Amino acid sequence: MKMSSGKAKHLIVISYDAFSEDNWEKASTLPNLSRLIKNGVFSTKLKSVYPTLTYVVHTTMMTGVYPDKHGIIHNNPLQPFVGEEDQAWFWFRKDIRVPTVYEALKKHRMKSAAILWPVTGKASIRYNMPEIKAIGRENQALKILKNGNPFYCAGLERKYGKIRKGIEQPYLDDFTVMCGTDTILSKKPELLMIHFIDLDDAKHHYGTDSTEIDQVLLRMDGRIGKMMDAVAAAGISEETVFMVLGDHGQKNVRYKVRLNQLLKEDGLIYEENGSMHWRAYLQSTGGSAYLHVKENDDEAKQRALGILQKAAGEETLGIEKIYTGEELERFHAFPVSGCMLEAKLGYSFDDRIVGPLVTDLKKENKTYATHGYSPEKPEYNCCFVVSGNGIRKGYQLGEIHMVDIAPTIASILGVDFGPCDGKVLEDAFLNIRE
Template sequence: MNTDKSKYLIVISYDAFSKDNWEMASKLPNLSKLIKNGAYSTSLKSVYPTLTYVAHTTMVTGVYPDQHGVYHNNPFQPFVTEAKQRWFWYKKDIKVPTIYDCLKKHHMKSAALLWPVTGRSVINYNLPEIRAIKKENQILKILRNGSPLYCISMEKKFGRFRKGIKQPYLDDFTTMCAVDTIIKNKPNLLLMHLIDLDDAKHQHGTDSLAVEKAIIRMDKRLGDIIQAVEKARIKEETTIFVLGDHGQINIRYKVKLNQLLKEKGLIYEENGQMKWRAYLQSTGGSAYLHVKENDSEAERMAVAVINQAISEDCFGIERLYNRTELDHYHVETAVNYMLEAKNGYCFDDDLEGPMVARIEASKGDVATHGYLPDKPNYQCNFVASGVGIKNNYQLGEMQMVDIAPTMATILGIDFYDCDGRSLTEMFQNKTHSS
């Protein structure tokens, strides 16, 4: 085998692992070992909006949301409560080829554990992130959309350690599945998505003891993965990536701007049904303004409402971005406007309750994401360690679109045309092509 290529690549997406976590995480035993024997960056810039499904789709395609089509965690579903909404669960939602499609073409094996937007994909060992809604059965839904025999086998072996989607049990389960998969199946590419840190930040804020505990648990899981690689006797042929998908920001106020559109008649009731001419779909830290096709009057009215709200300065709107500005951020082309929230504020689609609701101090801090990717301390961390990678090498600013072409380079395969570049500067020699 060519010594500067890896036969195996393990990609650990550590949801919400951002720059502000680096100081603590980088001193822990397992991550520090990878850093010492690898390349790293604390300036991995995510995509807009900084949502999990949007970022993870970019990671595996090497293109921005305006190309891959996954612009939110959820397709647009006005008036449907969040708990009942469909998500972008299925591979068919991605408009371009992925790294695992590329592996299939090269007759290489792939595995994915709770990786977003992989339902019904070509992944050989696939336990997709997918949730039952309405009256669906959770187990049947996973079996239908993942690799049935593989999913049953993982559930039989490790299901008893899981407690629904509660943490830390869910990530422990995912890690056990990953360890077993590395040892038994040796996939050329393993994609795994760990969510413990993201949950801790959402529920307890970015500076909490819960966050510190999640980071320590993560390092232990990382140690389990490293041990599995050693046990499988593939250490000399393996590269490991650890990376975040977005940061989080603490919030004090939740703002329901659709109520302003309703006041102007742009959201209304007709024959007992809710209708809309303009509607804001929140991403947490930002919101898409959807306008009915060819309704220029609704667009004018909605923009006027938003500009008025900005001038009143009590609705937590930092800025209204137009299409030209959104092109700069490679945002989904079907919308012409987006709102960005100020620090401390987030948006919500809801039409009920107070328009600006203060989050009770008694609940402690909570945090969210979805904001512009270039906010301070909001960029993500990236570590790559393994075959042919320079030791303790600091990468500069990098983009989420660079991940897929770099994965392909490491595995020694050609990737599709994409927006990103292969991070060849981190390799010990230049036989890698970019």
């Protein structure tokens, strides 16, 4: 691997979780993001990967390959019958099957930093505070220290830990931005990756079109401004490029559907000796679901497919499409058992085997939105901005792909990276004649 001529000495990648094209009209007029747009290139047609889940997408951002290659297929490894709050996640770098762009930088003795970036537990990142959560009787602080850079994490916790109130927003992102500005000023890493979650949380709780969303967009613009101010205070503005991007959109949900109950009725999910067992099981992503089948149990697979095909014919069960074989290959989705379900707009899937088969959230006066749908859902693209010296000014890119992010990061910093599924976004860069 060799160095090539880079565009900047420093790159700050801001993952603006759930920042999608429906937010662009408002967000793009706010002072700090609009400044980046004016001095850079942008797209509202950044196509995500299937399924559109945070950990799946962030792994693609760092590897430049689709989920069928990098192996992070969901936020969570399969854990049937375990409640959502108690599930482990794909927290660790070891679960990624391919090289990452921050490892390419390390080979050139370039410093990377990551703050609450997904799937970075025990990663070879110089300054690393991974996104990781205590479950059961684990201690949150110890878990972060054990899986990140302990001195770095302890220092930030000591300075800014009082700001945080668990994972409650806006306090979590307020803590994150303080860690980010401190890192810029004290470490000046060549690559900083920082993950903000406020918008994603608000959409899940209040829906995609609530007044709360406008408040989050204002807060997020303020956080972007703090990062820009830190770069100026560090004296590295001329050498720094900013990249701001969303990982997925969200869609409002009225009906939650628990299709595992149909598998249970057929005996494919069953109780034995006081515990639950399965031969076929649907692992929901929200907007889609993987069918898992026990190894070499072809009879269970055929029975499950028959049940799901029948269910797809029932309007109220919310199945838009059953994807198999070549269709999954087209999406570059991880094949699992070779079957995925896509939910209709207004519907989402739920793993649980208790409660009604279909819940009407409107009747319960609940608002909810989620993601995990196909990246081809309408008005579901992500937003992307890259800005700084060496970048074209006020230029709009067309459709781009999440696999293009890693090679573009490498190109900006002058590191060769590959092979991968994406390409460098050359249209973003100033040519000498421009």
